[in-house]
Amino acid sequence: MKIKQPQLLNLRASYTIKSIGNMSQCMALAMLGLICAVPVKANVADFEVPQKPPTQKRLLAHSTKSAVVRIVNGCQGKAYLPRNGKTYNLTSIGYGSGYFVTSNGYIVTNAHVTQLSQNQAECMQLLFQDFVKQVYQDYVSVDLNTLKTMVKRSQLLTYTPIQQVLLQNGKALPFEQIVSGAPNAIGKDVAIIKIDVKNVPILKLANSRSVQLLDRITVIGYPAAADSTTRLSDDSFHVPSITDGAVSAMKTTRDGEPVIQTSASVTHGNSGGPAVNEQGEVIGIVAFRGDTVNNQEVQGFSFVIPSNTIREFIKLAGIQADKEEISQK
Template identity: 30%
Template sequence: MLLFLLAVEYGYAQTISAEQSYAANSPGVGMVQTVFSGTVYVSKVEMNETRFNRLVDSVKRLDTSGTMFTPEEKLDIVVKALYNNPFRFFTRTTEYFRQQHRIFSSGSGFFITGDGYFITNCHIIDRDNAYIRRQFILSTFKDVTDANIRSLERSWAMTLSDEQRGLLNDAYSVIYSQVSSMIIFDLKKEIFVQFRIDSDKGDFVTRRLPATVIVSGKAMPGKDVAVLKIDSVKQMPTLPVSTDPMVRIGSQVLVFGYPEPVTSNAFLAKETNIEPSLTAGVVSAIKRSIGGWPVIQMDAIITHGSSGSPVCNSRGEVIGLATFGSLEQKTGSLAAGFNFAIPVSVVKEFLDSAMIHPEMSRASIAYNKAIGLFFEGYYFRAKRMFESAARLNPSYPLLTYYIEESNRKIKTGEDKESFSQQLVFRILAVLMILGGIYVYYRWQQQRQKKNPSR
C-alpha cells in the first residue's frame, strides 16, 4: 500500500497529459552521435582532353545544323555525355588525393540512472563497413568533385548556376565512383551523447560528453539495443522504466526524440536542435520479429534520427525503444504510421546481463513530484520541490522556467493553496494540538482524583 501511495505521489501510477509527460521526461532525453574519422586516399582522375575537346566541338557544330541551342542546353548535352560514358573521357592515374574525413551517425536515447547509464539503438553506434565506406565515398567525392567543377568553370570562363553545378556534381560523383579507387586508413570511432542543461541565465545550453559501450546487441533483425555509459555525471534527469510487461493495444504512446527533418531544418535556430520533439499515437498491434521476440507496432511518427527514442505510456513510463519503420513497396520511401518499437522486456535482457538496474535519480524524483504539483495547481508546494531538485542538480533542464512560472502564478493568486488557506490550516492545526494537550491534561486530573494516594 505504501509503495502504491508513493507511486501516486510521484505521478507514475496515474494517467498524465502529454504536456505534463513532456515536461517530466524531455529533460532525460539525449541525442547520440557517432563520429567515424579516417585518412582517405583517392586516386586522381585525368580527363582525356582530346576526346573532351571533340565532344565540345560537336556541341558547337549543332548551331550550324539549323537548330539553335542555349548555353544551358549545350551544357546539359556535355554533362549527359560525361555521365553516360565516364570511361571514355576519364582515366585513373597513379597519383592520390590525401584527405582527412569525418562522417556522422545520429539518433536518440534516454538516461535510466542518475550516474549516466543511457539507452539507445545499437545501429546508431555500430555501422557496418559497407555503410561507413559508402559515406566516406560520398563525403570524399563531394570535395573532389567541387574542386573539379571550379576548375571546369575557370577553363570554360563561365559561372555555372546552382542547377548546373548540381548536374555536374552528380556526373562527377558517378565518374569517381566508377573510375577512381579509394583507400581508408586509421579509421576511428567516437561516441558522444548530447543533452541540454539550464544555464545561469535560464536558457538551454548543449553539453556533449563521450560515451562508452557497456553492452549492445545487433542491428535489426537482431535485438537492436545498446547500453552506453557517460562518466563523471550525477543526478542526471532520468526516465521511469515500466515494470508492467503488458502493452495494451489501443493505448496511447508518446515518443520523444530528434527526428532528422527537424534537426537538419535550415529554417530553425541551431540552439533549438537539442530540444526533443514529441509525437503521439496509439499501440496498433503487438507483432513478432523474425527473430522470434515481440515488437510494438504504433502509429506515432518516427523517421531518421528518431531511432533510440523512448516510447512512453500515458503514465509517463518507458515501454519501448523506437527502432524501425516500414517502407512503401512501390516507392521505397518510409510509410507513415507503421512504425515499431522494441519493448522494455527486451531492453531489460541487456540491462540484466550487465547487472544494471534502472533507477530514478533523486533530482528527477523531486522534479517529477514538483511537475505533478505544478500541473495540479499547487504552485507554492511545486516551487519548493523545484528548489529541492535544484539543490541536487542546479543545471536540471526547465527548472528555471518552472520556478519562474510558479512564482508568477503565486503572485497572481492562482495557487490552490492561497496564503489565507494555509493560515487557516495552520490555525486549525495549532487548535488541534492545543485541544489534544487540554484533553490530556484533563485526563491526568481525573486520574489523580481516582487515585489520591498516588
C-alpha cells in the same frame, strides 16, 4: 441562471485614468453636484487573466523529455590526393536518440544507432565514398577511369571514430558502449552506452506485458525531419520533439521476438528514443517503421522494442538500477 463573468484583459503595463482637472477643481465641481475623475494608478495584477492549470499530458511531456538525449555516431578522417596536393576532410556520421535509465549516465538506445563507430571497415568505406564525391567535384571533366586511378593513389592520413552524446544544454560527451545486440536482429536491436555524468533525470521502465491495444503513448526523440539547419537556431538542434499516438498492434519479428506497433509519427533520428505510457514509464524504444508504399514513407506505422527486452540488456550490462527506476507493475 448563471451569469457569465466578463473576461479580464491581460495588461502588460499599468495605466492612469485621465483627469479633467486638479483636486481643487474637482472639489469645486463636487459642490455643484458634478462628478470629477481623480487619477488612479491601476495594479497590473488586478487585470491578469488566471493561467489555466497544465494538463496531465503537458505535465507528462515536461517531466519525460529532460531524460532524452541525441546520439552522434560515425567517423571522420583526412585523405591526401597527390594529383593536386590537396588534403580532404572526410566525415560520415549518423544521428539517433536515447534516454537515461540510471542517474549516473547509463543510456538505452538501438544497436544500429551505435553500430557505425564500432565497425571500422564499414565506416572507412563510407569515408571513401565521401572522398570520391569531393574529388569528383574538383575534377568534373575527368573520365571515370582516370578518377579511379587518382583516388587509388591517395592516402588516408587520419581516422577517428565519433561516439558522442549531445545533452540538451548543448554539451557533447564521449560514450562507452557497454553491451549491444545485433543491429540486424531487429527484435534485439538494443544497446546500453555510458557517459560520465551524475544526477541526471531518468525514465522508469514499465512492464511491457501490461501494454494493451489503444493505450495512449508518447514518443520522444530527435527526428531528422525536425532538423532544419537553414531555418532554425543552433539551440533548436538540442530540443527533442514529441509525437503521440496509440498502441495499434502486438506483433512478432521473423525471429519470434515481440514488437509493439504504434500510430506515433517517427522518422530517421527517432531510433532509440523512448515510447512512454500515460504514467511516464518507458514501454519500449523506437526501432523501425513500416515498409514504403509506392516508394513513399507512410507515417503512423512505427515499431517499438518492448521494455521487457530492454530489461535483458540492462541485466547483461550489470546495471544496479534502483527499484524506483524500474517499475514492476
